Amino acid sequence: MPRPRSFDTDSALDAARDTFWRLGYDATTLTDLTDAMGIARPSLYNAFGDKETLFLTVLARYEEAYAGMFDALDAEPDARLAIARHLRAVAAGIADPSYPGGCLRVGHTAIASTEEPALARALAERQQAQEAAFARRLARARRDGQLAADEDPAALAAFFVGIVNAMAVRARVDPDAGVLAGMAERAMRAWPAP
Amino acid sequence: MPRPRSFDTDSALDAARDTFWRLGYDATTLTDLTDAMGIARPSLYNAFGDKETLFLTVLARYEEAYAGMFDALDAEPDARLAIARHLRAVAAGIADPSYPGGCLRVGHTAIASTEEPALARALAERQQAQEAAFARRLARARRDGQLAADEDPAALAAFFVGIVNAMAVRARVDPDAGVLAGMAERAMRAWPAP
């Protein structure tokens, strides 16, 4: 039997997440990470692989934490209400001062480069997955008669995910909960007239 | 009288802009820059200062290039039409395949860190300046009776600038002109009912 870990994996990943989130992937050094995680470099490498692999792990875990919000999107029968609640929840979450400003995913997506293909692909996939989840929900709403037949679920999905992204960018500069909530409410005015 | 420059300043700054835009500030090395600009390192340093100063110059020049769009915002008397045109122009511009994807400003703003205060401040100021320009235009629209008295120009401005930012994030992943145009049109549905 092996020697057990002297650190808590979840805590270490939380620390890595906040470091990447605060500084951005490229500006984050292994020293930044090991300092924040409280472990030595070989332990990091042994437990999480190289910097890129660690980031991908952190990103997957970050997104996983918000899976419940997408479950809620499907659980609420009224699509308009479901999306309004989703946007309000995102606005409140992004304004939470206990995290670095903005959004780990959106921040990196907005400047992701094809020179780092694994990162760019992972980030693009998550953007597309969010739009797909919204599009599915909106297609269902159309079948349920909550949306006119000539509405395009994919186009609406791009718009609403765009609002989420917009709140993330805005919050990086000024995490004002009131402004973010206003953006969410304003976006719901674009909901198609019944 | 000094020896004249052997390179064109504007072309060099264009090359620097595209390099920062494509790779992001932190991932861009001086070698990336000098290769793209076609000049040696001391020439870069002599003409543009260090990497941070060069980026600030590039950013200011980038934003200056879009000053005309804000003039047009003020020139059109109908605020709704002015903003709709602005968003359409942004959608078309961001989809232009002759530039790197997304937006130099938004991409960096979304992940800007306070560890690089000069950059973060410059980026934040430009975000705020854009919102202020929109807010001024919307306040004028309210005075002109084009907007209800209980509408908040600042909140509306955050929303519309948010749409611009959202298009920039979306385009970094997939610069689809049709989707971007759809986001712009959809956003205009949130214009307050008269």
Add this chain to the structure above:
DNA sequence: GCAATTATGTACCGAATGGAATAGATCGGA
């Protein structure tokens, strides 16, 4: 207690980084 296995800490590696020192090149004016 011993062996097998994994984690940790120190110390280090080559490569790449941003930046600068120095010397030579190129110009208009005196």
Add this chain to the structure above:
DNA sequence: TCCGATCTATTCCATTCGGTACATAATTGC
């Protein structure tokens, strides 16, 4: 023609980067 001034190119520098050997520590099954 030579001077002062600025630009350019080669070369180098100290630091930091991401990543790794290697020896040692800690655990459990036997």
